[in-house]
Amino acid sequence: MPRTPRNRIAADKGGSPDARQAHASDSATFLIHPVLPFRLDLTVWALRRRPGNLIDQWDGETYRRVLIVDEMPFEITVAQNVNRSRAVRVTIHGKISDSRTKKAIRQAVENAFGMRVDLSSFYRFCARDSRLAPLVRRFEGLKPPRFFSVFDGLINGIACQQLSLSLGIQLLNRLAQNFGRPAPGGDPLAYTFPRPCDLAHCHPMELRRLGFNFRKARAIIEISQAIVEGKLNLEKCASLSDQEALQQLMELHGIGRWTAEYTLLRGMGRWHIFPEGDQGARNGLKRWLHLHGAFDTKREQRVLAAWEPFGGLIYFHMLMKGLDEAGHLALDP
Known part of the structure; x- marks a missing residue:
């Protein structure tokens, strides 16, 4: 790493x-x-x-x-x-x-x-797989993105827990508009993502009014406080092994396995991780592979095992496939 x-x-x-x-x-x-x-x-x-x-x-x-x-x-x-x-x-x-x-x-x-990020090994791998090859050709040039800080990734994960992605992003927008700083010049439509010091002294009801439930509000505030007080260093956490980082994150209030793995993928750049229990990605995978019947965690892991160590890259391609089908991408038919 x-x-x-x-x-x-x-x-x-x-x-x-x-x-x-x-x-x-x-x-x-x-x-x-x-x-x-x-x-x-x-x-x-x-x-x-x-x-x-x-x-x-x-x-x-x-x-x-x-x-x-x-x-x-x-x-x-x-x-x-x-x-x-x-x-x-x-x-x-x-x-x-x-x-x-x-x-x-x-x-x-x-x-x-x-x-x-050099994806040449990923492209060579996909070229030999009849299912992956057309998917990857469709989105050639896509690189795995990551949030601008581990904190950004963790708060994104908390906001999107057990919600549709669209609703989770609405919560994040409100968080930025109420606790972020405006762009130079005061553009009312552009705000920074809030920092730990912007959220550490919030009252849970302030976040509840934005649409966060109490558990999410408590998690955001307690994590922010721990960082400000020097009890938690998320950037240092990024230097740990997968298992060590997962364990440290899951010890935090309100952080389960999906949120922890989501943070490793999107906040720390662990491109081999396909977050366990991501319903949107799982549904996309099932549709793309034309699978029938129950598609639980065990079956998902069996499917993904054939494509190790590229689980996170498959995750991003599932996201792009959904965006493409929704008409958001400027790609030829």
Whole structure:
């Protein structure tokens, strides 16, 4: 497992913003050359999951999100060149004080969109499988995305527990609108994902009013408090083995196996994990394979065993197949 770098995105502590703004520029643009094949549009959809996602915004050409780096909000836009290089252009809007900000955002974007992930072994594997080959060709260029922090992944998992994905994302939108920070310039439609320090002092009723049940509200607040108080380090958890990370996460209030595995896949980049008990992915798998009868966890695991160690990549392709069938993707018939 690759070493997880220190995450400066949405950090809880930082230097004086006023001091840093004294020598700040308002924007910066740079190019990233991803490992090919890479399609930004497909990877953005795998990250945002539903068109109603207000945190990860996409207009068909440009991805947009607000990040916090060392206590300062920045709006980023990401677009891919249509020329042969397929380079990705990233623009940062906000008071950029030094090169560390640009470096942190570059690293965050590369991680979030899997730009350094080489899927050549996966493509070779799928080319030999009559079922996987057409599915993977359909979405060639999709990279496995990950949330911008492990905390982001864990809270996403909690919000979506035992709900449809669309309803879970509505809860996350409300959480960002009420507890996130607005984009530089005060755009009312763009907010950061809340940090632990934004949620640690909430009262459960504040989250209940947004639509979270009491168990989810308690879990979000207690996890945030533990991080702020230094009792929990989720980024350090990302350096543990699968079993150790699962055990640590499942010791937290309100975290079961599905949420823990979802966090490992989407928050830590464990691309071999297909979250156990994900009903949407399981139903998609069953439809795609034209299976009949009960499709429980044991049967799901038997099916996935033939495709190890690529369970998480199959999971993302099931998501994309559903989005494609719903007409959200700009793909040829």
